[in-house]
Amino acid sequence: MSEQRFVQVEVVRYLPENKTPEKDEPFSQFFEVPYTESTSILDALQYIKEELDSSLSFRWSCRMAICGSCGFMVNGTPKLGCKDFLRNYPNGVRIAPLAHFTVERDLMVNMEEFLVHLEAVQPFLVEEQQAKAQGVQKYTETYQQTPAQLAKYKQFSNCINCGLCYAACPQFGLNPEFIGPGALALAHRYNLDSRDHGKAQRMKVLNGHNGVWSCTFVGFCSDVCPKKVDPAAAVNQGKVESAKSMLIQMFKGNS
Amino acid sequence: MSRFKGLHLEPLWWGLFSAGGVCFAVFLPAVLLVFAVLAPLGVIHLNMNALATAAGSIWGLLFVGAVICLPAFHAAHRIRHGLHDLKLGGGLWSVVLCYGAAALISASALWGWLALTSWF
Amino acid sequence: MAYKAPMKRSWWLQHAAFRRYMLREATVLPLVFALCCLLAGLWSLQTSAQFHAWQQFMAQPWVVAFNLLALVGALYHALTFFQLFPRVMPIRLGEKQVPAALMVVAQWLGVVAVLLAMLWLATSGVLGAWQ
Ligand code: SF4
Ligand code: FES
Numbered sequence: 001m002s003e004q005r006f007v008q009v010e011v012v013r014y015l016p017e018n019k020t021p022e023k024d025e026p027f028s029q030f031f032e033v034p035y036t037e038s039t040s041i042l043d044a045l046q047y048i049k050e051e052l053d054s055s056l057s058f059r060w061s062c063r064m065a066i067c068g069s070c071g072f073m074v075n076g077t078p079k080l081g082c083k084d085f086l087r088n089y090p091n092g093v094r095i096a097p098l099a100h101f102t103v104e105r106d107l108m109v110n111m112e113e114f115l116v117h118l119e120a121v122q123p124f125l126v127e128e129q130q131a132k133a134q135g136v137q138k139y140t141e142t143y144q145q146t147p148a149q150l151a152k153y154k155q156f157s158n159c160i161n162c163g164l165c166y167a168a169c170p171q172f173g174l175n176p177e178f179i180g181p182g183a184l185a186l187a188h189r190y191n192l193d194s195r196d197h198g199k200a201q202r203m204k205v206l207n208g209h210n211g212v213w214s215c216t217f218v219g220f221c222s223d224v225c226p227k228k229v230d231p232a233a234a235v236n237q238g239k240v241e242s243a244k245s246m247l248i249q250m251f252k253g254n255s
Numbered sequence: 256m257s258r259f260k261g262l263h264l265e266p267l268w269w270g271l272f273s274a275g276g277v278c279f280a281v282f283l284p285a286v287l288l289v290f291a292v293l294a295p296l297g298v299i300h301l302n303m304n305a306l307a308t309a310a311g312s313i314w315g316l317l318f319v320g321a322v323i324c325l326p327a328f329h330a331a332h333r334i335r336h337g338l339h340d341l342k343l344g345g346g347l348w349s350v351v352l353c354y355g356a357a358a359l360i361s362a363s364a365l366w367g368w369l370a371l372t373s374w375f
Numbered sequence: 376m377a378y379k380a381p382m383k384r385s386w387w388l389q390h391a392a393f394r395r396y397m398l399r400e401a402t403v404l405p406l407v408f409a410l411c412c413l414l415a416g417l418w419s420l421q422t423s424a425q426f427h428a429w430q431q432f433m434a435q436p437w438v439v440a441f442n443l444l445a446l447v448g449a450l451y452h453a454l455t456f457f458q459l460f461p462r463v464m465p466i467r468l469g470e471k472q473v474p475a476a477l478m479v480v481a482q483w484l485g486v487v488a489v490l491l492a493m494l495w496l497a498t499s500g501v502l503g504a505w506q
Binding site for chain 2: 382400411417433439443
């Protein structure tokens with residue numbers, strides 16, 4: 001066991017029931033939390049909830065950086081609570097809800113604001129029209145894919161839908177209609193997949209002003225992504241694709 | 256007119272921005288060092304006649320395109336998005352203003368080149 | 376029943392990553408100044424009187440200072456742009472991707488090559504000479 005120390009943890013809270021006509025704002029609460037080398041931000045929140053103030057609300061599930069539900073702003077940077085540690089903040093830490101989202105209560109934000117954009121890009125393999133027309137619901141044969149075909153999209157397929165990139169994206173903050181890094185990265189991932197047939201549908205979303213063209217390559221989304229998806233690269237590769245798609249539409253018409 | 260439905264000029268602006276970005280990064284350091292720093296500081300003496308002849312050639316046209324026109328559109332694109340970032344605009348009037356100014360600078364540069372060519 | 380924080384105009388001051396982004400975007404401000412200087416130089420090649428006037432204008436300390444700023448801006452822009460390029464246009468050979476670092480180095484070699492060529496043109500007597 002490593003030595004136990006204490007650190008001050010500031011938690012930005014919001015309680016909708018405390019709303020008055022004059023005031024409807026988050027407030028800060030401070031806690032002294034003991035920690036060791038292995039105390040994560042999420043552990044700290046759980047300590048607070050169990051030992052200091054049971055009214056604190058936050059989301060979590062897997063504790064191993066795979067469910068994507070424990071995203072918070074940690075000292076102003078979007079982080080997964082279970083993947084970041086108190087030992088990184090010996091001088092105190094401030095935990096706030098993910099930026100650019102609507103706060104529902106304490107550290108819980110309305111993820112719907114990200115999920116509607118995710119849904120819009122059809123983040124799944126779209127089967128061949130032909131197969132559908134023939135009434136075939138599912139392919140019975142397994143899809144075949146060469147390692148080279150897999151390599152094309154593999155990097156972009158590790159997304160866990162945590163929304164950290166949205167909290168890192170000022171363009172999403174300025175314009176909530178922007179489809180945003182995570183969803184655009186997944187759109188790109190499926191567009192690059194040799195088994196997919198949904199690119200034409202997705203390009204309609206990507207081509208719009210709220211699609212890839214709202215991005216200014218701030219790049220912070222890729223810095224904060226816990227799965228190294230590099231959404232900024234995906235979005236900007238999407239610009240090349242979008243430019244091609246619009247040129248083709250101009251000369252050949254819309255199919 | 257489904258052929259033109261949903262089309263807009265963003266790909267054009269982005270293409271010019273990208274090409275201008277390459278030129279800004281690759282050519283501008285050298286050009287600025289020679290013409291805007293070393294020559295004014297008196298380290299290098301420029302020969303006006305040789306410059307005028309070179310500028311009036313096809314190389315001069317390439318220079319104008321790569322060193323003035325494309326970087327101007329690069330700058331226009333960033334300023335337009337910067338206005339949006341600072342919540343000062345970014346909409347239609349910024350588009351007209353920014354790319355319009357870049358077009359003006361480009362037209363002036365091309366005309367300036369034409370005026371140096373032997374056909375003028 | 377929910378709270379949405381306003382996006383303040385000063386959002387970019389709140390995080391170092393955003394300040395770096397704004398610095399990158401701002402490199403075009405001295406660039407615009409430098410472009411106007413170069414444009415004036417192009418027009419001044421009409422007569423030697425105009426060319427001398429342009430040279431005098433360019434030699435003023437504040438003009439040199441702004442152009443130096445533009446030069447530094449161009450180098451900072453290059454630093455950021457070269458890193459973005461391999462991500463936007465990755466070169467893929469089968470399963471492997473050309474390493475980004477290699478593409479960054481290649482681009483800097485391009486800058487050096489252009490610099491040497493320009494210096495040679497300006498100092499070997501083709502367009503000018505060492506003072
Ligand atoms: S791209 Fe990265 S940061 Fe964005 S939602 Fe997916 S895993 Fe999270
Ligand atoms: S709890 Fe699942 S990602 Fe942190």
